[in-house]
Amino acid sequence: MNEQAIKDLLYKLADDLLILGHRNSEWTGFGPILEEDIAFSSMAQDKIGHSLAFYTLLHELGEADPDTVAFTRNANQFHNSQLVELPNGEYDFSLIRHFLYDNAEIIRFEMLSQSSYEPIAKVATKLKGEVKYHVLHANTWIRNLGSSTEEAIARLQTSLNEALPYALGMFEPSAYEQDLIDASIYRGEEAVKAAWQQRIRAVLEKTELQLPDLESITPITGGRTGSHTHHLQPLLDEMAEVFKIDPAAEW
Amino acid sequence: MLTKEHILTLLEEVKDPEIPVLSLVDLGVITGVEISEEDHVTVRMTPTFAGCPAMDYMKKDVERTLEKHGIKHYTVTMTFDNPWDSNKISEKGRKALKDFGLAPPPTYDLILDLDILEYATCPYCNSGNTSMRTPFGPTLCRSMHYCNDCRQMFEQFKPL
Numbered sequence: 001m002n003e004q005a006i007k008d009l010l011y012k013l014a015d016d017l018l019i020l021g022h023r024n025s026e027w028t029g030f031g032p033i034l035e036e037d038i039a040f041s042s043m044a045q046d047k048i049g050h051s052l053a054f055y056t057l058l059h060e061l062g063e064a065d066p067d068t069v070a071f072t073r074n075a076n077q078f079h080n081s082q083l084v085e086l087p088n089g090e091y092d093f094s095l096i097r098h099f100l101y102d103n104a105e106i107i108r109f110e111m112l113s114q115s116s117y118e119p120i121a122k123v124a125t126k127l128k129g130e131v132k133y134h135v136l137h138a139n140t141w142i143r144n145l146g147s148s149t150e151e152a153i154a155r156l157q158t159s160l161n162e163a164l165p166y167a168l169g170m171f172e173p174s175a176y177e178q179d180l181i182d183a184s185i186y187r188g189e190e191a192v193k194a195a196w197q198q199r200i201r202a203v204l205e206k207t208e209l210q211l212p213d214l215e216s217i218t219p220i221t222g223g224r225t226g227s228h229t230h231h232l233q234p235l236l237d238e239m240a241e242v243f244k245i246d247p248a249a250e251w
Numbered sequence: 252m253l254t255k256e257h258i259l260t261l262l263e264e265v266k267d268p269e270i271p272v273l274s275l276v277d278l279g280v281i282t283g284v285e286i287s288e289e290d291h292v293t294v295r296m297t298p299t300f301a302g303c304p305a306m307d308y309m310k311k312d313v314e315r316t317l318e319k320h321g322i323k324h325y326t327v328t329m330t331f332d333n334p335w336d337s338n339k340i341s342e343k344g345r346k347a348l349k350d351f352g353l354a355p356p357p358t359y360d361l362i363l364d365l366d367i368l369e370y371a372t373c374p375y376c377n378s379g380n381t382s383m384r385t386p387f388g389p390t391l392c393r394s395m396h397y398c399n400d401c402r403q404m405f406e407q408f409k410p411l
Contacts, residue, residue, distance in 0.1 A: 035384065035385040035387070035395075038385065038387050038388070038389075039385060039386075039387040041387075042387040042388075042391055043387070045302045045304070045391060046300065046301070046302045046391060047302070048302060049300065049301040049302020049303070050301055050302065052301070052302075053301050053331070122331040122332060122334070123331055125331070125334055126298075126301060126331045126334040126335075127301060129336065129363065129411045130300055130301060130302075130411065132363070132365055133365070133386045133387070133409070136365050136368075136386055137386055137387070
C-alpha cells in the first residue's frame, strides 16, 4: 500500500539528513571556538546516523543498500531540499540554517512518531529525542547571539533573509501529499510548516532579529524532485571520493 | 538446556568500548533474549544514539562472547522496536558511571525536558551547583559541564 509514496517520503528525509550531515562535518577543524567545532561535528555524526536509519527502511522496501544509495547517485537523483546543500558560508549562515532546519526536523519526527506506517513511527520515536539536542543548541545560540553585538545581529539578520526562501522550499509538497495524509502516514508539509513558523517565531521574538513576512517570500523549490543548485554535485563527488576508489572494499 | 538468565550473565562480560566499566546489560541496550526449543539464541539490541559508531562493535562483541562460551546457534539483531532511553540504565550501571567519573543521566518521568541539563550533579564532589557548557561532548552520548564548587569540568551521560 502506498509504497511509492512512502519511498518518496523516506528519500526526502534521508537525503536532507545525509547532505546536511556532510555540510556539518565540514566544520570539523574549522569551528569558531572548540565547543562549536565539536557541536557541528557531533551533529554531523547524528545526522548521518539518522539518514542511515531511513536508508535502511528504504532497503527493506527493496531499494539498494544504504552505501550504494548514498554514494552512487548523481545530484538529480537526490530529494533533499536546496537549503541543506548550500555551502556553509560563514558561521552565522550555518547557524541560521541549522536553526531553520532543525526546528522543522523535530516537528517532522514528532508527527511521524504517530505515523500509521509502523517502521517510520519507530525510527521517528527514537530520533526525536536525539534531535532535541540539536534544537536546544540552535535555539540557545540564536537567542544569545541574536541579542548580542550589533555585528552579530546584522550578520544573523542578513543570513536569515538569505536562507528563508530556501527554508520555505523544505516544505515543497510532494506528488503524494494527499495519499500520505489520507493514509495517516504523514500529516503533510503544510502542517509542518504551520508548526515550524510558530516555533521559530517564538525564539526570534526573544532576540533583536526580525522575521520577515513569510507570505511575501517566494519559496525556492525543486530540490524534492531532483532540481538542485550547482553546489550539490561537488559535495557528492567529495563525499563519494573514497568510496569510488574501491566500491567493494570491506570497512 | 540454555536459559535466558544464563545468557544475560554471559553478556555481563560485554562492556561499552568507550566506558569499559559499564556492561551492555546495565547500559540497557540488550532489549531481549529468547531461546528456542532447539537452543537457538536470539539477542535483541537497540542503539543508544542512532549514529553511535560503537554500536556495530558492541554487536560483534556480543557475537564473539556467545561463541566463546560455546553457543553455536545465535542471531543478534539491532532494532528500534523497544528504543533506548537513559532511564534504561540500571542502578548498578549508574554507580559504575559515577565511579568512572561520568555523571549518570538524571532519571525523568515520561517526557524529558532538557532544562535538567542545567542541574547535573558533579561526579567528583556531588555538588548541584553546576552549569552546562555544551550539550555536545567527546562522544554523542556525553554533555560537558562545569562544577562551580570544585571548579572542574566534568562530563555527563546525556539524558535521552
